[in-house]
Amino acid sequence: MNIQHNPAVADLTTFPISTRWPAKHPDRIQLYSYPTPNGVKISIALEELGLPYEAHKVTLADADVKSPEFLSLNPNNKIPAIIDPDGPDGVPLPLFESGAILLYLADKTGKLIGKTxxxxxxxxxxxxxxxxxxxxxxxxxxxxxxxxxxxxxxxxxxxxxxxxxxxxxxxxxxxxxxxxxxxxxxxxxxxxxxxxxxxxxxxxxxxxxxxxxxxxxxxxxxxxxxxxxxxxxxxxxxxxx
Known part of the structure; x- marks a missing residue:
């Protein structure tokens, strides 16, 4: 799967999560996570792939993962989650579930997913x-x-x-x-x-x-x-x- 890239900077303020964890670099992938085994999957993948990203600390406390802002991105109240401002067709893409995010990042770059x-x-x-x-x-x-x-x-x-x-x-x-x-x-x-x-x-x-x-x-x-x-x-x- 080839994902097209749009150089325009997306307006991430339309995402409710941005009111609590605002993006300083809205042109980068926004990572909402905590360094647990599931959380570091995504930060490691982003580092391995060399994709620019901005990491927001979302603790496992109910005040964070069960907040309205985080639930607006992941109704399952689990880290990690991302917003890619350069999503498919140039539209920002919010994603949760670490496995889904890994597949998306691999497909986006054509790396870490095998050659065939x-x-x-x-x-x-x-x-x-x-x-x-x-x-x-x-x-x-x-x-x-x-x-x-x-x-x-x-x-x-x-x-x-x-x-x-x-x-x-x-x-x-x-x-x-x-x-x-x-x-x-x-x-x-x-x-x-x-x-x-x-x-x-x-x-x-x-x-x-x-x-x-x-x-x-x-x-x-x-x-x-x-x-x-x-x-x-x-x-x-x-x-x-």
Whole structure:
């Protein structure tokens, strides 16, 4: 999909979110996010693609994500979301859902999505693997292991999600046994998956709990990902402080 570009600067003041998070650079992609595993997917992609953007910190507090201004952009009250002032047909495009945004940015630039139509489907397959499996299951495991759910005496929820995390890690470890990146070349699939691998340590302090050493290919993959300069920049956008 080729997206046409319009050099005219869009009027973003027509978007209600601009009343709370005004654009200083309305010619750039506006990113409304927080540096969680889902949030940094988009800042990393923007850094990797070299697209100019302006990052607005939207915390996970109800005062931000459930504010009328943010809900006007994402009625599902979750970060990240974007407005591209240079959207299809020259019309600004608001988007939410990290997977949808990754696909849009890849299609907009023709990068990080493979070189052929076949490549694109393989990349999309692994992106959906993250969206439907890694993200939800890792998140549930983190809740029961490190956050509010750890107070629940019944051990079955934690064990269920721990086993599912290990199963998903085994799938990834097998896929990475003969390649550096999950779908061949570095792609949006890696940008979707690797931040969740990082969260097992930085968010949940759970590497020992899930038997991280059992997945050497995944461990090496995470380190390759984190060594990329664009990834390092994107991990801290927007800054927490």
């Amino acid at each position: 139509a076949r490549d694109r489907q393989i990349v999309t397959q692994w992106l959906m693997f993250q969206m439907g499996g890694v993200g939800p299951m890792f998140g549930q495991f983190g809740y029961f292991y490190a956050y509010g759910g750890k107070a629940i005496e019944d051990a079955r929820p934690l064990e269920r999600y721990r086993n599912e995390v290990r199963r998903l890690l085994a799938v990834l470890d097998g896929q990475l046994s003969e390649r550096d990146w999950i779908a061949g070349d570095f792609s949006i699939a890696d940008i979707a998956i690797a931040p969740w691998l990082r969260s097992l340590e930085t968010g949940y302090q759970a590497l020992d709990a899930i038997g991280w050493s059992d997945f050497p290919n995944v461990a090496a993959y995470r380190e390759r990902f984190l060594a990329r300069p664009a990834v390092q920049r994107g991990l801290n956008m927007p800054p927490r402080d």
